[in-house]
Amino acid sequence: MKQARFGRDAGHRQALLRNLVSSVLLEERIQTTDTKAKAVRPLVEQMITLGKRGDLHARRQAAAFLGRPEAVEKLFDNIAPRYTERNGGYTRIIKVGPRRGDAAPVSIIELV
Secondary structure, three states, rough: OOOOOOOOHHHHHHHHHHHHHHHHHHOOEEEEOOOOOOOOHHHHHHHHOOOOOOHHHHHHHHHHHOHHHHHHHHHHHHHHHHHHOOOOOOOEEEEEEOOOOOOOOOEEEEEE
């Protein structure tokens, strides 16, 4: 499947997605465009799966991706234990409507 490019080069796009994933984990709910929400969803789910594993290697993999110690700590200590019984589907995307200014479609992505 083709990934959305967001008009950015690879490094900038990767930084954008990492920051969005960190924000979702720290805030548990963010508002962004539909396309960015759809692109960030599998990455958030992957991080929560790493958190559920809970071993040192998973923690280091999450730390390497997120780059924010507070996000890694919250993921492993607070978020992952909530989903021990759940097999995937940790996020929800709710469409809000067009953004004022440029009419870009806006969504809220949140943890279930």
